[in-house]
Structure formats: structure tokens, C-alpha cells
Amino acid sequence: xxxxxxxxxxxxxxxxxxxxxxxxxxxxxxxxxxxxxxxxxxxxxxxxxxxxxxxxxxxxxxxxxxxxxxxxxxxxxxxxxxxxxxxxxxxxxxxxxxxxxxxxxxxxxxxxxxxxxxxxxxxxxxxxxxxxxxxxxxxxxxxxxxxxxxxxxxxxxxxxxxxxxxxxxxxxxxxxxxxxxxxxxxxxxxxxxxxxxxxxxxxxxxxxxxxxxxxxxxxxxxxxxxxxxxxxxxxxxxxxxxxxxxxxxxxxxxxxxxxxxxxxxxxxxxxxxxxxxxxxxxxxxxxxxxxxxxxxxxxxxxxxxxxxxx
Amino acid sequence: xxxxxxxxxxxxxxxxxxxxxxxxxxxxxxxxxxxxxxxxxxxxxxxxxxxxxxxxxxxxxxxxxxxxxxxxxxxxxxxxxxxxxxxxxxxxxxxxxxxxxxxxxxxxxxxxxxxxxxxxxxxxxxxxxxxxxxxxxxxxxxxxxxxxxxxxxxxxxxxxxxxxxxxxxxxxxxxxxxxxxxxxxxxxxxxxxxxxxxxxxxxxxxxxxxxxxxxxxxxxxxxxxxxxxxxxxxxxxxxxx
Numbered sequence: 052x053x054x055x056x057x058x059x060x061x062x063x064x065x066x067x068x069x070x071x072x073x074x075x076x077x078x079x080x081x082x083x084x085x086x087x088x089x090x091x092x093x094x095x096x097x098x099x100x101x102x103x104x105x106x107x108x109x110x111x112x113x114x115x116x117x118x119x120x121x122x123x124x125x126x127x128x129x130x131x132x133x134x135x136x137x138x139x140x141x142x143x144x145x146x147x148x149x150x151x152x153x154x155x156x157x158x159x160x161x162x163x164x165x166x167x168x169x170x171x172x173x174x175x176x177x178x179x180x181x182x183x184x185x186x187x188x189x190x191x192x193x194x195x196x197x198x199x200x201x202x203x204x205x206x207x208x209x210x211x212x213x214x215x216x217x218x219x220x221x222x223x224x225x226x227x228x229x230x231x232x233x234x235x236x237x238x239x240x241x242x243x244x245x246x247x248x249x250x251x252x253x254x255x256x257x258x259x260x261x262x263x264x265x266x267x268x269x270x271x272x273x274x275x276x277x278x279x280x281x282x283x284x285x286x287x288x289x290x291x292x293x294x295x296x297x298x299x300x301x302x303x304x305x306x307x308x309x310x311x312x313x314x315x316x317x318x319x320x321x322x323x324x325x326x327x328x329x330x331x332x333x334x335x336x337x338x339x340x341x342x343x344x345x346x347x348x349x350x351x352x353x354x355x356x357x358x359x360x361x
Numbered sequence: 362x363x364x365x366x367x368x369x370x371x372x373x374x375x376x377x378x379x380x381x382x383x384x385x386x387x388x389x390x391x392x393x394x395x396x397x398x399x400x401x402x403x404x405x406x407x408x409x410x411x412x413x414x415x416x417x418x419x420x421x422x423x424x425x426x427x428x429x430x431x432x433x434x435x436x437x438x439x440x441x442x443x444x445x446x447x448x449x450x451x452x453x454x455x456x457x458x459x460x461x462x463x464x465x466x467x468x469x470x471x472x473x474x475x476x477x478x479x480x481x482x483x484x485x486x487x488x489x490x491x492x493x494x495x496x497x498x499x500x501x502x503x504x505x506x507x508x509x510x511x512x513x514x515x516x517x518x519x520x521x522x523x524x525x526x527x528x529x530x531x532x533x534x535x536x537x538x539x540x541x542x543x544x545x546x547x548x549x550x551x552x553x554x555x556x557x558x559x560x561x562x563x564x565x566x567x568x569x570x571x572x573x574x575x576x577x578x579x580x581x582x583x584x585x586x587x588x589x590x591x592x593x594x595x596x597x598x599x600x601x602x
Binding site (some may be wrong): 054061229232236239242243244245246247248249250269358 | 411413432433434435437438444445449450452453454458461462463465466482509531546
């Protein structure tokens, strides 16, 4: 009950901030909510199932290009684009799972990294369709959802909030459902989970497809809400970022990805206002957090204050 | 009819024949002990029965079905439960979540909670549910493993050296627990402690160098000269394991 209140409370606060925030922070928060949704997708695989992927940019970009190209070449609206992006990313994740889940540990990291790089190069190779490294600006039609222009600040914020709410509450339900609990068991001791009669391979495959679908939904939403599709979102940096958000916020916590994404976004934002060497400040903050809160911010809350926090 | 039937089961590890053409039949409801000196192939044999190790040759039949090619998790779903020789609990999860993971395979909702409470009470960990499994003392972790086995309501419970590393008093408690379970499920017990074996087992199978050396009641095994030569007399400290 308290758990549900906490998560719904956060969504209520985010809803209220829509009316209270100045334009600059209003725009930032919309972006953070979309990125946090990406982080939630990543956290499902890394935080719950314990699989460290270095290739999630492939799923984010699959969602982004799946949505963007349907708009660009098929003239679709936002709803169809969103669906196409999500399905495309889930399919890519399902295919990658067939290969990558034959490996574990470091090999899994390398295989996912490799395939994500291959995905990035594929986008560049088919430049006639994808716009190459310049990408493309989304057609206005792709931002329209039932007569509402999602590219305007107000609608954009509310759409981002809707996406984030769905991801957050979905992730909370999953963490408490038998499926999520088995994922945690696999993370903690896969052989024991298998010898309790669980098909661990099928669970990992399911986690990867779901993780890819959520990451893809975030990628599609990013394209639709911010109106730009670009190859830089398929680069390795976008595979590392969700890992950092999740580590900072707390792997295996429902709120961790949001806390991590928010913290990191504003850390870089504030630091870049002070100095051009802003990554140095971000780096120092990351090192300090790793030293003093190795389980991430929400992980520390769980360890010190609230043992049952999902 | 036997619940578990093993025919000609063999396993080679790089030229070393760890298990060599073993036949074994376990009847529903019995407590069977599997003994033998270190390296006799007991854990390899049981690993093949549970599906953790693929056999080089031979056949495993459970409840009339040939399960030789079946993956381990499906064998567990058919009604086997396996406790590890080296304690293997979910150290980072609570004691009750450990048992709940075992119970949830066949129960949902409120039934899980009552199955967890019943299994924990059974092994005497009823008031430890909220603790982290990794924080439990070693002996209690072994009991937790058995609770996880109980919660699965298995037809065949495989216990791989459950008393290893336990204190005297804990071993006595374990003996009572197994006697108590014997009425409900078939038990295959790999055990080094001869006092435990003699007191609990209905029949004993003795392995040596990958083969079955002898099989019989505790009295017969006690009197068997070949067993005495190969095992009981051999090291002189068989009871200490």
C-alpha cells in the first residue's frame, strides 16, 4: 500500500509540475521522463534479470527509426509510429536474444556491444532511407495524435508523462509479479532457479524482449516528441547512458532509473553552466557516488530505510 | 512399479569413467541412501538423474516416462526436487522469498504464503522468514534448502549430502525431519555419515569407482564383506565423511 502510494505520488507530483515549472525546466523534465522510460527498459534486463547489456542503443534506435521511417516514408501519424517503433525494437531484441543468450557475463556484454555497433553501421549504410549520420527531422504529421500536436511543449510534457507512467507502473507490477521474482532469482543464482523447475532461458528471453520493447517505445517517443531522428542515438554512448542512470539511481529498484536519469541530466546541465570541462565534474560526482552509495541512490534508501522497497 | 529407474547409466569425463553402467530402481515411498567413498560417482549419478549432467550412455525413467533427454527444469516440474551438495540458496533474498520461489511453481496468491509458512515451520525456521538467507548460520541455510525442497511437494526428493558440515545436534534434528517426510515422499539421500544412513534408510546402494558395489537393507550392507573391504574398512574414517 505504501509502495503504491509512493509511486503514484511521484506521478502526481510530476503531473502538478506541469502547471508549476518554468518553461526551461518543464522542457527538461519532459526529456528526462522519456529517457527514464528508456532506463526502466534497461533496468528490467540489467537490474532484475542481472544481464549487463552494452547494446541497448540498438533497441532505442530501432524504436526511433521504426517510428521515424514509418512517418517519413509511409506518412503515418504518431499513434501508428509509436506502435511500429515498439514492435520493431521487440523484434530486434527477440532476434538478438537468440544469439546473445547463448553467452553470459563478459561475452554477453561483448556480443550485445557488437550487434549494436552493427546496427549503427547499418543505419549509416542505408543512408538514402535513414538520412545517414545527419538523420532527419520528423514530418509534422508524425507528431499528430488525434488532432493534438505532440510537438508543442504542453502536449509533449503530458505525452512524456503518460509514457513514463505506463513504464513505471508496468515495471512496479512486474517487480511484484511471479515473472519478475523469477528474474531476480535468476540474477541471484541461476542454477538454483533452474533446479527449482524454472525455464531460466525462456525467462531471460522474455525479459530481453520486454526490455527491448520498452527501450524501443522510449526511442519512438523521443523521435515523435522532439521531432528528430539521428544516428547518434544508435551510438555506443546511448548504450552506456542507461547503464549509468540505472547504476546511479539503483539497479533493481523501480524508481532508480528515473532518479538516476534526473540526477545525471541536471548534474551535466548545472556543471556545463559553470565550466566547459563539465564532464570532469560529472565524472567526479559519479566516482563519489560509486564510493559512498555503491547500490545507487534508491538502493541506499532500500538498504538503510526501507527494506521492502521494490 | 519403481518411481525412478536407471539403466546402464554411464558418464565419461575426458577418458575418466565417473559412472559406469549403473542400474538403480527406487520404489515409491522408500528412503534410499546412496553411499560410497569420495570419487565413487555418487554426485555425478544424481546429477544425471536430476538433469544437471548429460549421460554418455544409458537411460533414466521417472514415473514410467523416459526422461533421459529432458532438461532439468522440466524434470523438476514432473515432481523431482534437488538440494545441492554445496549450499545454494538465494543469499540476497529473504528466507521466505527463497521458499516462495519454490512454492510458486505450483501455487499462486494466498496459497504461496501458507505453503511458505508450513515449509518453514516444518524445518524449524518459522520465525526466520524475514531475515536474509545469506545472514543465516550454515546449518540453518541447509535447513532452508530442505524447506525449499518441501515447498515443491516433490514425489522424489534428492538430498545431496544434507548433513555435511552440520553439528551433532543439528544432525539429530535432520534425522527427525527426514523420518517425518518419509511418509509423504520418496527420498534419495546421498550421505557420508554412516550413523545417519543406518538409522534412516530403508535400503542402501553402495557405489565404488563408478559402479554399484552392493545393494540391500542396512543390516545386509553392514554384513557385506565387499562393502567393508572397499569402503567401511578402507579409509577407516567413513563415519567422519
